Amino acid sequence: xxxxxxxxxxxxxxxxxxxxxxxxxxxxxxxxxxxxxxxxxxxxxxxxxxxxxxxxxxxxxxxxxxxxxxxxxxxxxxxxxxxxxxxxxxxxxxxxxxxxxxxxxxxxxxxxxxxxxxxxxxxxxxxxxxxxxxxxxxxxxxxxxxxxxxxxxxxxxxxxxxxxxxxxxxxxxxxxxxxxxxxxxxxxxxxxxxxxxxxxxxxxxxxxxxxxxxxxxxxxxxxxxxxxxxxxxxxxxxxxxxxxxxxxxxxxxxxxxxxxxxxxxxxxxxxxxxxxxxxxxxxxxxxxxxxxxxxxxxxxxxxxxxxxxxxxxxxxxxxxxxxxxxxxxxxxxxxxxxxxxxxxxxxxxxxxxxxxxxxxxxxxxxxxxxxxxxxxxxxxxxxxxxxxxxxxxxxxxxxxxxxxxxxxxxxxxxxxxxxxxxxxxxxxxxxxxxxxxxxxxxxxxxxxxx
Amino acid sequence: xxxxxxxxxxxxxxxxxxxxxxxxxxxxxxxxxxxxxxxxxxxxxxxxxxxxxxxxxxxxxxxxxxxxxxxxxxxxxxxxxxxxxxxxxxxxxxxxxxxxxxxxxxxxxxxxxxxxxxxxxxxxxxxxxxxxxxxxxxxxxxxxxxxxxxxxxxxxxxxxxxxxxxxxxxxxxxxxxxxxxxxxxxxxxxxxxxxxxxxxxxxxxxxxxxxxxxxxxxxxxxxxxxxxxxxxxxxxxxxxxxxxxxxxxxxxxxxxxxxxxxxxxxxxxxxxxxxxxxxxxxxxxxxxxxxxxxxxxxxxxxxxxxxxxxxxxxxxxxxxxxxxxxxxxxxxxxxxxxxxxxxxxxxxxxxxxxxxxxxxxxxxxxxxxxxxxxxxxxxxxxxxxxxxxxxxxxxxxxxxxxxxxxxxxxxxxxxxxxxxxxxxxxxxxxxxxxxxxxxxxxxxxxxxxxxxxxxxxxxxxxxxxxxxxxxxxxxxxxxxxxxxxxxxxxxxxxx
Numbered sequence: 001x002x003x004x005x006x007x008x009x010x011x012x013x014x015x016x017x018x019x020x021x022x023x024x025x026x027x028x029x030x031x032x033x034x035x036x037x038x039x040x041x042x043x044x045x046x047x048x049x050x051x052x053x054x055x056x057x058x059x060x061x062x063x064x065x066x067x068x069x070x071x072x073x074x075x076x077x078x079x080x081x082x083x084x085x086x087x088x089x090x091x092x093x094x095x096x097x098x099x100x101x102x103x104x105x106x107x108x109x110x111x112x113x114x115x116x117x118x119x120x121x122x123x124x125x126x127x128x129x130x131x132x133x134x135x136x137x138x139x140x141x142x143x144x145x146x147x148x149x150x151x152x153x154x155x156x157x158x159x160x161x162x163x164x165x166x167x168x169x170x171x172x173x174x175x176x177x178x179x180x181x182x183x184x185x186x187x188x189x190x191x192x193x194x195x196x197x198x199x200x201x202x203x204x205x206x207x208x209x210x211x212x213x214x215x216x217x218x219x220x221x222x223x224x225x226x227x228x229x230x231x232x233x234x235x236x237x238x239x240x241x242x243x244x245x246x247x248x249x250x251x252x253x254x255x256x257x258x259x260x261x262x263x264x265x266x267x268x269x270x271x272x273x274x275x276x277x278x279x280x281x282x283x284x285x286x287x288x289x290x291x292x293x294x295x296x297x298x299x300x301x302x303x304x305x306x307x308x309x310x311x312x313x314x315x316x317x318x319x320x321x322x323x324x325x326x327x328x329x330x331x332x333x334x335x336x337x338x339x340x341x342x343x344x345x346x347x348x349x350x351x352x353x354x355x356x357x358x359x360x361x362x363x364x365x366x367x368x369x370x371x372x373x374x375x376x377x378x379x380x381x382x383x384x385x386x387x388x389x390x391x392x393x394x395x396x397x398x399x400x401x402x403x404x405x406x407x408x409x410x411x412x413x414x415x416x417x418x419x420x421x422x423x424x425x426x427x428x429x430x431x432x433x434x435x436x437x438x439x440x441x442x443x444x445x446x447x448x449x450x
Numbered sequence: 451x452x453x454x455x456x457x458x459x460x461x462x463x464x465x466x467x468x469x470x471x472x473x474x475x476x477x478x479x480x481x482x483x484x485x486x487x488x489x490x491x492x493x494x495x496x497x498x499x500x501x502x503x504x505x506x507x508x509x510x511x512x513x514x515x516x517x518x519x520x521x522x523x524x525x526x527x528x529x530x531x532x533x534x535x536x537x538x539x540x541x542x543x544x545x546x547x548x549x550x551x552x553x554x555x556x557x558x559x560x561x562x563x564x565x566x567x568x569x570x571x572x573x574x575x576x577x578x579x580x581x582x583x584x585x586x587x588x589x590x591x592x593x594x595x596x597x598x599x600x601x602x603x604x605x606x607x608x609x610x611x612x613x614x615x616x617x618x619x620x621x622x623x624x625x626x627x628x629x630x631x632x633x634x635x636x637x638x639x640x641x642x643x644x645x646x647x648x649x650x651x652x653x654x655x656x657x658x659x660x661x662x663x664x665x666x667x668x669x670x671x672x673x674x675x676x677x678x679x680x681x682x683x684x685x686x687x688x689x690x691x692x693x694x695x696x697x698x699x700x701x702x703x704x705x706x707x708x709x710x711x712x713x714x715x716x717x718x719x720x721x722x723x724x725x726x727x728x729x730x731x732x733x734x735x736x737x738x739x740x741x742x743x744x745x746x747x748x749x750x751x752x753x754x755x756x757x758x759x760x761x762x763x764x765x766x767x768x769x770x771x772x773x774x775x776x777x778x779x780x781x782x783x784x785x786x787x788x789x790x791x792x793x794x795x796x797x798x799x800x801x802x803x804x805x806x807x808x809x810x811x812x813x814x815x816x817x818x819x820x821x822x823x824x825x826x827x828x829x830x831x832x833x834x835x836x837x838x839x840x841x842x843x844x845x846x847x848x849x850x851x852x853x854x855x856x857x858x859x860x861x862x863x864x865x866x867x868x869x870x871x872x873x874x875x876x877x878x879x880x881x882x883x884x885x886x887x888x889x890x891x892x893x894x895x896x897x898x899x900x901x902x903x904x905x906x907x908x909x910x911x912x913x914x915x916x917x918x919x920x921x922x923x924x925x926x927x928x929x930x931x932x933x934x935x936x937x938x939x940x941x942x943x944x945x
Contacts, residue, residue: 002788003529003721004800005881011800014807014882023799026806029670029825030702039700040571045790048533055784058557059542062550069549072771079469081502083539089516090509093530095858096727101913102518102853104453105511106726112456115930119492125929128727131583134771165771172745172767176594176628219485247478249487262771272558273548273772274583275729287927293727297931298923301908305453306918310927316586316623317864321632326623329584329717329732333725336505343456343501347490349470356471358478381481402551410549429471 002045065407066435068364070385070426071215072133072163073273074265076243076353077430079344082267086336096293096332100308106332107307110295113339120245120342120350121259122252123281128293128309129331130278133262134169137162137209137239139280139291139325140260141170144207144235145179146289146324147257151233153204155180159192161214162239164415186418190218190378190387194228204232207258211239212251216412216424217361217385218378222254229257242266242279242338244383246350247358258282267341268334277334288314291325356429357384360436364427367440371447377419384428387412390421392450397423400446406439456504457934460494466501492935511914512726513858519884521808523829523861523873524618524666526696526718531785534721538780548772552757559756562776563749565733565783572794573692573712574705575735579748581774585693588713588732589624589660592689594766595711595736595743596658597628599687602743602764608657608685614643616667616865618693621660630657637867641669641821648677656686663690663707664697664827666865667820668805668873678708687711687740695719696801696877697828700794710737719797720782731778745769800878801828804885808876811889817896820868829875831868838870843899843906845870850917851898851909855891 006014011023020026027035046054067075086092090105097103097110110128117126130136141156156174158167160183171181182201184192192210208229210220222238229236238251240261251259263277264270282290288311296310316323345353361384368374373391390397394411401408409425416422427436477486496504513520520527546555566578582588593611600608611625612633622632635647648659659681663671671677681688690709696719704712716722717730724730736744742764750759758773789797809830813819820831834845849859849872861873876885899906910916 002793003531004796004878006800006803010882011803014803018806018810020806023803026799026802026825027701029672031672031675034675034702034706036701036703036706039791039794040574040703042568042571042786042791042794045793046787048788051533051784051787052537054787055537055561056540056542058561059537059540061557062542062546063554064542064545065547065550065554067547069547071549073548075545075547077469079466079498081498085502085505085509087535088506088509090512090514091726092514092535092723093516094512094514094726095520095522095525095527095724099513099849099853099859100918101850101910101915102513102858103511103726104914105508108453108455108511109505109508111929111931115455115457115934116493118930119935125927131587131729131775132771134768135583135587163771165768168768169771172594172769173590173627175767176590176597176630178629219481223484245487246491247481247487248485250491269544269777270547271544272546272550272555272776273774274770275775275777276771284929287929294927294929296923297928298919300918301916304915306915308918308920308923310920310923310929313924316619318619319623320619321622321626323619323623323626326586326590326620326627327584328586328618328620329715329724329730330728331725332727332729333723334729336726340501340505342493343496343504344466344469344498345493346465346495347493348465348495350491350493351487352470352473352475355475355478356473358481359475362478362480381485383481399551402554407547407550407554 065402066405067407068425068427068439069407069410071410071424072165072262073270074428075270075430076265076428078267078269081344082337082340085340086333091333091336097309100306104307107295109339110335111297111307113335114295116339116342117279117281120242120250121240121281122250123259124284125287126281127290128295129335130280130292130327131331132274132276132278134166136260136278136280137166138170138173140237140258141174141209143289143291144237144258147286148206148235151204151206153206154178155182155205156207156209157182157184157194157197157205158209159184159214160186161190161192161216161218162209162211163215189380190216191220194225198232205234207235207237209237213241213244213383216387217382218380219383222251226255243350243354247354263334263338266338268337275331275334277331277338287311289324290314292327292330353429360427360429360431361386364425364436367436368443371444373447377422385424385426387419388423388425389419390423392421394421394423397446401442404442406442408439455931456494456496457931459500459504460496462495464495464497466498468498518856518858519880519888520858521860521874521876521888522858523875524693526875526877528721528877529879530721530723534781534784537784538777543780556756559749561783562779563751563756565779566749568786569714569733570735572700573735574703575712576738577741577744578733578735579744580733580779581745581747581769582713582732582734583770583775584728584730585713585715585732586620586624587769588734589620589691590627591734591745591766591769592711592713593624593628593630595740596687598743598766599740600657607654610655611657612651612659616665616867617660617662618666618691621691641667641824642672643677645673648680652680652684652686656684658687658689660689660691662694664694668827668830669821669824670827674707693718694828697798699798701798711740716778716782721785722778722781729775729778731775747773797878804876804878804880805829808874808885812892815889815893820871829873831871831873833868834870837896837899841899841903843903845872847907847909848895851895851906852891854910854912857888857891
């Protein structure tokens with residue numbers, strides 16, 4: 001029996017001490033009719049070698065694809081040290097640091113992480129993580145509604161260029177509290193048209209929410225949206241990609257009130273979609289409305305530096321139904337990975353990664369748009385993703401590329417019908433010039449044959 | 451003890467050169483200058499060895515399951531098998547982009563589908579979604595489905611969720627997030643819910659009830675079938691908070707108890723790691739009546755191929771950007787396949803045996819069980835009220851002294867109903883020797899409390915820090931290292 005250390009004589013001794021004849025006696029308060037004699041029908045147990053065979057065979061049966069897809073999940077180089085350290089039992093198998101004396105390692109690391117996210121985003125404070133970028137965005141919206149004391153609109157104006165899955169998750173999570181998301185349409189350059197929302201929908205909003213860079217790869221004019229938010233008494237919520245901030249001016253410098261983002265690019269494997277890392281940062285005046293855990297620095301009884309979880313009166317285990325969120329378990333181990341990533345890369349390393357991604361994507365876009373029938377959707381700057389419009393449906397093209405071992409991007413035609421046959425492409429620093437040429441050759445060939 | 455922050459290890463100009471592209475790239479000319487940083491991001495400038503040594507040392511300041519017993523009630527801190535980690539980390543699983551076509555990830559989807567099937571079997575539920583990324587999100591999914599179910603039937607007045615006063619804090623917080631009102635009901639002296647209080651709370655406004663069973667008091671809710679009957683008769687639904695499923699695994703199925711929705715904390719019962727706070731996974735199972743409302747996506751099988759089902763007209767919607775915490779789900783899949791059919795009941799049996807043995811022996815040693823007349827589930831509550839009244843040593847003090855003894859503290863001051871309580875959950879992976887060592891440590895602390903209470907009240911004495919000033923931390927929040935956030939202009943000597 002795996003993982004149970006008891007010998008049978010120990011079990012007998014324990015039962016004797018308890019005055020029980022068998023383990024069944026220990027279930028004597030459970031109604032007889034509820035007790036299953038036979039265990040539920042799942043497959044018989046395997047030893048480590050046996051499950052290893054199955055797992056390796058299934059992992060190997062997944063077809064590796066040369067990845068040109070982004071859309072919130074990115075293939076970056078993951079430094080070897082990251083998961084060696086993060087897999088140490090002391091990080092992997094410890095609990096939430098509710099006993100600070102026994103968790104100074106995790107607490108100090110989380111404090112360093114919060115500092116790094118603040119440094120990267122230009123914000124004052126960051127929390128100790130939420131589940132992923134989408135839930136971080138939803139929590140940012142809920143937080144904005146609580147923070148904006150001047151507004152009772154219970155509405156958020158959100159750019160359609162913000163990740164569709166983030167908007168979908170936010171709708172799920174906001175729905176229960178009767179908070180509405182109103183979408184600002186795309187203008188000709190792929191940016192959000194909030195003026196359209198204010199002119200046509202009327203009424204106020206608790207916050208304006210944009211992503212920079214946005215889902216379509218473009219970069220919104222944060223200065224303009226800050227001015228609009230000020231004029232209309234709304235908060236400015238900005239979604240970010242942390243890798244882009246190696247190169248781009250951070251939202252804090254544009255006066256963002258709340259910043260949320262997907263932390264997966266910071267040393268976390270794509271892993272089919274999770275676990276990832278929800279980033280949340282804000283101006284210090286809003287911390288008491290922040291959801292999730294916060295690590296803080298204090299002193300111990302001897303006057304030495306110590307780290308604790310703090311401002312816990314915001315959280316569900318203290319405040320129960322009046323908590324800022326129901327979140328309890330977060331993404332602690334992903335915080336370890338992200339912290340190591342940011343420490344290993346540093347400001348200069350992250351600038352190089354960001355610049356390399358941008359340069360490679362520029363090359364990719366140039367190579368693909370050289371093919372007749374492929375053009376850019378927007379004549380506007382992009383970071384490391386761009387939307388291409390094809391002269392034919394995207395899905396069969398992607399399927400043909402997949403047959404040649406290429407994940408050619410994401411078909412966003414149904415999410416954005418206004419863009420026609422739209423393909424979102426991305427190249428990170430992992431892609432080489434040869435990779436780009438291979439993609440272009442394959443696409444040209446598919447176009448020639450169909 | 452003074453420990454440096456990574457920012458204090460930092461030297462401007464130093465960096466871990468192997469980690470970033472070697473090529474110096476010029477600032478992109480095609481991006482507007484106004485969008486480009488004018489100084490580099492405020493991050494540490496350190497070498498690879500600096501990073502490895504700093505964080506290895508930090509890790510050594512932590513307690514963990516791999517280094518210490520962790521009798522933390524309601525958290526099920528059982529051993530996290532290394533095979534789960536190793537196999538979930540195979541490149542064929544890690545290097546999958548979420549937009550990869552289903553045809554290219556059949557191996558992964560087969561694992562996830564198998565996990566859905568196995569979890570349906572162990573809960574006795576009709577269908578499973580793996581999307582929720584933690585227990586609290588599972589709760590959200592469950593309660594949101596309750597709302598959707600009532601609304602779909604045109605039953606619009608149901609805006610209350612009943613929650614026992616002993617419930618986990620996430621239960622009422624979740625109900626509030628779903629826009630429902632929380633009605634707390636009392637627990638009786640014997641640890642069971644008071645049926646009279648339940649009857650009083652039930653009515654046309656009842657959307658449902660959220661229950662943990664065994665409850666957070668560590669005892670099996672003996673009236674569960676009657677509760678189920680009454681809630682259903684009132685038109686409400688039952689939600690099972692699976693935090694304590696370890697007590698019943700393979701022995702009692704939540705579906706048999708009458709629950710309509712169930713979440714499972716895979717990071718508890720199914721041995722995936724806690725990782726210092728997460729990531730977890732909160733898979734949700736539902737009865738057939740709730741299946742149309744399941745969050746998307748989930749994995750479907752047809753004619754030997756697997757696919758993500760992303761559309762479902764009555765679904766409560768998406769909970770995660772992608773399909774959930776897939777790496778965690780894979781670990782649970784490995785664990786369940788290793789455990790197998792014959793292993794399920796042995797988990798519960800040994801978890802319950804350990805808890806009952808520990809409770810019995812502690813009572814023998816003079817500790818006060820909160821529910822001495824009740825059989826313990828996989829965990830139990832003791833009250834240190836008598837000890838506190840006599841010595842001034844509180845449950846918190848006692849917990850700190852346990853750290854000095856090398857044991858992680860049990861859960862303290864929860865459930866809220868029992869004064870000066872410790873909620874103790876040994877789990878099945880602790881050996882009888884480890885339990886005896888725990889008992890001896892607790893006896894030593896109790897004796898020390900009687901002979902030298904001040905020493906216990908100032909514990910811990912052998913940990914990396916003494917007791918931290920939490921009041922100061924909350925009054926003057928210091929949440930980021932301010933010097934690291936000041937400009938580091940003029941510091942660019944290359945190393």
